[in-house]
Amino acid sequence: MDICEQKCINEKNVQETAKTIPKKEIIEQMVDIFKALGDPTRLTIVLALLKQEHCVCDIAVLCNQTDSAVSHQLRILRTMKIVKNKRKGKSIYYSIDDDHVVSLINMSLDHVQH
Amino acid sequence: MDICEQKCINEKNVQETAKTIPKKEIIEQMVDIFKALGDPTRLTIVLALLKQEHCVCDIAVLCNQTDSAVSHQLRILRTMKIVKNKRKGKSIYYSIDDDHVVSLINMSLDHVQH
DNA sequence: TCCTCATTTGAACAATTGTTCATATGTTAA
DNA sequence: TTAACATATGAACAATTGTTCAAATGAGGA
Numbered sequence: 001m002d003i004c005e006q007k008c009i010n011e012k013n014v015q016e017t018a019k020t021i022p023k024k025e026i027i028e029q030m031v032d033i034f035k036a037l038g039d040p041t042r043l044t045i046v047l048a049l050l051k052q053e054h055c056v057c058d059i060a061v062l063c064n065q066t067d068s069a070v071s072h073q074l075r076i077l078r079t080m081k082i083v084k085n086k087r088k089g090k091s092i093y094y095s096i097d098d099d100h101v102v103s104l105i106n107m108s109l110d111h112v113q114h
Numbered sequence: 115m116d117i118c119e120q121k122c123i124n125e126k127n128v129q130e131t132a133k134t135i136p137k138k139e140i141i142e143q144m145v146d147i148f149k150a151l152g153d154p155t156r157l158t159i160v161l162a163l164l165k166q167e168h169c170v171c172d173i174a175v176l177c178n179q180t181d182s183a184v185s186h187q188l189r190i191l192r193t194m195k196i197v198k199n200k201r202k203g204k205s206i207y208y209s210i211d212d213d214h215v216v217s218l219i220n221m222s223l224d225h226v227q228h
Numbered sequence: 229t230c231c232t233c234a235t236t237t238g239a240a241c242a243a244t245t246g247t248t249c250a251t252a253t254g255t256t257a258a
Numbered sequence: 259t260t261a262a263c264a265t266a267t268g269a270a271c272a273a274t275t276g277t278t279c280a281a282a283t284g285a286g287g288a
Contacts, residue, residue, distance in 0.1 A: 014172050017165040021176065022223070027157055029226040030219070034152035039276075040145050044135065051131040056235060057122045062131060069277055071236055090234060090286060091122060100225035104218060105144070109136070111214035112143040122234070153246075170265060183247055185266055204256055204264055 036080050037104065041065055042073050046096070046105065049083060055091035150194050151218065155179055156187050160210065160219065163197060169205035 021027075037043050041063050048054060048062045060070045074094060077083045084097035096102065135141075151157050155177050162168060162176045174184040188208060191197040198211035210216065 009172055009175060010169070013166060013168065014175055017162050017168065017176060020165045021158065021161050026223075026226055027154055027161070030222045031152055031154050031157055033222050033225060034148045034157070035275095038145055038148035038152040040141055041276080043141055043145055043148070047135050047141070048131050051134045052127060054127065054131065055122065055124070058124055058128050061123060061128055062135065066278070067235070068237085068279080071234095072276075075236080087285080090232090092235065098225075100221065100228070103221050104225075107214065107217055107221060108144045108147050109140075111147065111212075111218075112140055114214070149245095155246080180248070181265070182249080182267085185264095186246075189266080201255080204262095206265065 032080065033101070033104070036077060036082060037101070037108075039073070041069065042077060043105075045070065045073060045077065045094075046082065046101065049094060049096050050102065050105070053093045053095035055088075055093050057091075059094065146194065147215070147218070150191060150196060151215070151222075153187070155183065156191060157219075159184065159187060159191065159208075160196065160215065163208060163210045164216065164219065167207045167209035169202075169207050171205070173208065 022030075037046065044063045045059055048059060054062070056070055056074065057067050059074070060067045063070060074083065074085075078085065082096070082098050082101050083094050085092050085094045087093075136144075151160065158177045159173055162173060168176070170184055170188065171181050173188070174181045177184060188197065188199075192199065196210070196212050196215050197208050199206050199208045201207075
C-alpha cells in the first residue's frame with residue numbers, strides 16, 4: 001500500500017476499501033471455485049450431473065470428450081469436493097457433492113438468460 | 115453421441131440428461147463469467163469495487179499490481195460488462211455494472227466461509 | 229484364478245492466459 | 259498551447275492449463 005509515494009491515491013478511500021477485502025486465502029478459495037466452473041468441459045460435466053448421476057463414459061459422451069479427458073477433469077472436480085463418486089458394478093458413478101455450486105450455476109444461468 | 119458404438123452407455127439416461135444441458139453458446143457465456151471471476155487480480159478488483167468506486171491507480175494499490183496490469187484486467191471486466199467507468203477530473207473511476215455478479219460473489223463467499 | 233473392461237495416470241504438447249515493459253493516447257490544468 | 263499526468267495499448271515472455279496418447283490399475287465376473 002506504500003510502495004510508491006507519489007501515487008494519485010485517495011488514501012482515505014483506499015484504506016476504507018482495503019478493510020472490506022477478504023484475506024488472500026479466502027480470495028484464493030473463491031478463485032478456485034470460479035476457475036473450476038470456468039471451463040466448458042467441467043461446466044458441462046457439472047450441468048449433466050445436476051440432472052442425475054452418470055458413469056465416466058456416459059459423461060464422456062455427453063461432453064463429446066475422451067474418457068481420459070473427462071477423467072482428468074473429474075479428478076479436479078473431486079479434489080474440489082464439487083463431485084463425489086461411488087462404484088456400481090463395473091462402472092464408477094459421479095454425482096454432485098456441493099449445493100453451493102448448484103446455486104452458483106443457477107445464478108449464472110439467470111444472468112446469461114436474463 | 116454415436117461416435118463409438120461399443121460404449122458402456124446407459125443410452126436412456128444419457129438421452130434424458132442431454133435434453134437438460136443448455137446450448138453450447140449458453141454454456142460458453144456461463145464459462146466466460148466464471149473465467150472472469152477466476153483470477154485473483156480480477157476478483158480482487160471486483161471485491162474492491164463492491165465497496166465503492168475507485169480510480170485505476172487506487173485499484174492498483176489495492177491489488178498490489180502495476181497500473182498497467184490492472185488496466186488490462188479492467189478492460190476484460192469492461193468488455194464483459196461487469197464494470198463500467200467514468201471520468202472525474204484527471205482520473206477514471208470504475209464501478210460495478212452488474213448485480214448478478216454481486217450475487218455470485220456473495221454466494222461463493224458463503225461457500226468458502228460455510 | 230485369470231481375463232476383461234472401465235477408469236485412472238503420467239508425460240508431452242498445444243493453446244490460453246497474465247504480467248511486464250516500453251510506448252502511445254488523451255485530458256487536465258497551467 | 260503546452261507540460262504533466264492518468265490510463266491504455268501492443269508485443270514479448272513466462273506460467274498455467276486442457277487434451278491427447280500410451281500404458282497402468284484394479285475391481286468384477288467367468
